[in-house]
Amino acid sequence: MAKFLNTSATNYFLEELIKEAVDRVILISPFLKLNDRIKELLADKNRLKIDVRLVYGKSELQPPEIEWLKELTYIRTSYCKNLHAKCYISEELCVVTSLNLYEFSQINNNEMGVLIRRSEDADLYRDVYEEAQRIIRISEEVRISLERPNGEVVEDVRPDNSIAGGVIAKLTSSKLSRRLGIPTNELLDRAVSAGYFDLINGEHVLSALGENSGIVFVPKSRHGAYL
Template identity: 35%
Template sequence: MNYWIPKLISEAKSELILIVPYIKVSPNIFKALKKVDDKGIDITLVYRENKLSAGEKNKLNSFSHLNLLHHPNIHCKCYYNGDLLILGSMNLYEYSEKNNREMGILLHKEMMKDLDLNMQGWDSDSKAIFDDAIFEIKEIINGAQVEKLSEKGKSKNFKIEIIKTDEEYEIEKSNRLNKYFLNKKFKAFEETENNWVSKCENYFNKVDVLIENNRIAIQFNLPENELKSLYQKWKLTYQEYEFPAIKYYWNYHSSNLLIYRDSVSYDWDNVGRGENYHNKLAEAIGQIISKYRILTGR
């Protein structure tokens, strides 16, 4: 705990959340917080109401990027930087560092996702455990009283990006897509439990488009016999790199056709996420739709 809490704090990249009932920061913790504050990263600190001395409050108020809140009855100890999450028994208390027997658990956001992917067929729900913890963080912050907001906290109406749900992120992504795809309207869609994508139903006649993190899925909504016929025709001329800037796979007639970016033939990494990027996505989808129309006569 003495190693990982300062490490979690100092390695924060965008935002930092600390929820502890009692605070009397050690030099070690103060140094880590100062490092984060100097980088312009907002620190949101929630403590238990009436459990912070004037001296400690003055020390914390020396940070320029601090959001300070208090809550009447929190007892949990939680540290989160958007990537690493620690749940445990230790307060931000110097005495605890030196004398107490403390325990905790360290969770890594991306590793929890990967664990679920690698544990298919087992009773694994690692991401749900992580999501439950983030939900509780949101509830605590929502129920707390604000004492001080940083300038960034004021300007953003105190929106903390790292505690947004996957659904909220997907809603934002769908809204961005709709700015560029005009009449093709995407909505956040829960494809499987806790797995959100942006979906446009009937992007073309009997064709849905799902835009995921690193790929596009094309879903042909045809009767079984028509779908099998289309698949057989498609396979006669199929080539993985058939179209520029993308590679695609269609492995079985009842599965989705999957499009991936091909960074060898097109510089996807430097195209940004603006109009050019979205035009290229639309072009990739359009190439698949064109082939679909030719093979089906639609």
């Protein structure tokens, strides 16, 4: 059963949601300016290699957020045009609220929300989680790694593809994992979580979403099957 949250309770359960997560964290907020406590909690999730998705949509990231996010491999940031929803999810808890993930709002505004526990209301949790996944799918992932000649860090929202002569070149899973700096097995696990593959009898099977996204399964080569 959903539980009503006032301002202080919303902030409390937001922190608890992040702190207790052991598998995934999804943070959807139009405005993004993190306070130090949230940054500490998210940095700890990054050290534990827990997948974190940040989705924002109302303004460009500010330099402090850009600098902080640059070194956090397991925190992926996406931009969603016309985003107005505020929703925070772990594998067990979900908070749907008026609260932006914005330092000023957390301190000064009067907010409210509802807390949903997956163990108590699996159907409602699933509905919110699926909508959050839809928002992630329509968002553009932001790679925070570019610097202008004057040293200013800027956001790059282009898809991370190799482009030569205007043609997008496909990457094998091993090359993509090296580019991202993660093991191939972890890359495939993330792809399963995102819905690009199904795991059937221990084998990775390309899903309809993966096929529509341009992923290709090559069944035979001199190195065996690869993606």
